[in-house]
Each structure stands twice: as C-alpha cells, then as structure tokens.
Amino acid sequence: MYAIEKAALDDIEALLDIQISAFSPDRTICGSGPPGYDDYDHQAKALEKYCYYVIRHESEVVGGFYFLQVHKIINLYRLFIAPxxxxxxxxxxxxxxxxxxxxxxxVIELETPTFSVTAHRFYEKNGFQRTAVIEYGASQAYRYCYKHRAI
Incomplete structure (x- = not known):
C-alpha cells in the first residue's frame, strides 16, 4: 500500500535522490533534467510555494509530486517515481x-518533453489529452490536460 502525504523538509534529501535517478534519461538525452531537480534549495522553495506531496511505501520514500491550483486549474509541475x-x-x-x-x-495541466515517449503513454493511459506543443528555444514539450467530469 502506498501513502501520499504532505512533504516536509526532512523528505527533501530522499526526494532529491529519487529525482536525480528518475531524470537520468533526460540528462542522457538533453544534458539536463527539469529545473531544480538536483538542487536542495530549489526543492525547499517548491515545498513552500506549491502543494508538495511525498509518496511512501511502508516508511520508504518512493516518489513525489507537486502542483499549484489556481481557481479551476491544477498545474502539475512535477511527478517522479523511483526507477x-x-x-x-x-x-x-x-x-x-x-x-x-x-x-x-x-482541469489538470502538465508539460512533458517531446522526447519522453514513456511519459506520453503514461499520461494518455490515465485520461490526459495532448493539447499543444510548447517551444522552449531549442527544445519542445507537450502540454497535456485532464478535465475532471462528474461520474
């Protein structure tokens, strides 16, 4: 069973270690991971600024995510799971x-690099739809959206 709970400063080291290993393929492909994935101060600021959650299996940290909700839009900035x-x-x-x-x-929105085919399949399998291509200078990302509907 997995527990999802608010992250705390004590969790940052474990969350950093997971991000460094989880975003290793990004480093191989484009030379870097997402902003601040390997920086303690960036993660501490994210903890203050966003809704930051840790995912545990028993007592071990196995992943995390953070997002910001403004009105009817949740921006999922990062989701990472230990490889x-x-x-x-x-x-x-x-x-x-x-x-x-x-x-x-x-609406839940997120961006993922165009080269991250595994992430594309994951989000699409979970009901997200690709809605745009975002240009970041020499790189590109896809925007994905999920609209919460009544069951």
Missing amino acids: ACQGLGIGTSALDFLKHEASYGT
Whole structure:
C-alpha cells in the first residue's frame, strides 16, 4: 500500500535522490533534467510555494509530486517515481489522488518533453489529452490536460 502525504523538509534529501535517478534519461538525452531537480534549495522553495506531496511505501520514500491550483486549474509541475518502483501503479495512484482532489470542472495541466515517449503513454493511459506543443528555444514539450467530469 502506498501513502501520499504532505512533504516536509526532512523528505527533501530522499526526494532529491529519487529525482536525480528518475531524470537520468533526460540528462542522457538533453544534458539536463527539469529545473531544480538536483538542487536542495530549489526543492525547499517548491515545498513552500506549491502543494508538495511525498509518496511512501511502508516508511520508504518512493516518489513525489507537486502542483499549484489556481481557481479551476491544477498545474502539475512535477511527478517522479523511483526507477525501481516505476510500472507498479504508483504514478497512477498519484494522478488518482489529484483527480480526487479536483472538483467538477477542474482541469489538470502538465508539460512533458517531446522526447519522453514513456511519459506520453503514461499520461494518455490515465485520461490526459495532448493539447499543444510548447517551444522552449531549442527544445519542445507537450502540454497535456485532464478535465475532471462528474461520474
């Protein structure tokens, strides 16, 4: 069973270690991971600024995510799972948590690099739709959206 709870300063070291390993393929492909994925101060600021959650299996940190909700839009800025735990439904549990937190009519938005085919499949499998291509100088990302609907 996985527990999702608010992250604390004591969790940052474990969350950093997971991000460094989880974003290793990004470093191989484009030379870097997402902003601040390997920086303690960036993570501490994210903890203050965003809704930052840690995912635990028993007492071990296996992933995390953070987002910001403004009115009816939730911007999911980062979702990461330890590579050894990927494919076990943990990321889907995190998205289900977000969907549960969202009220009717709320849109969950995120961006993921165009080269991250595994992430594309994951988000599409979880009901997200690709809505735009974002240009970042020499790189591109896809925007994905999920609109919470009544069941």
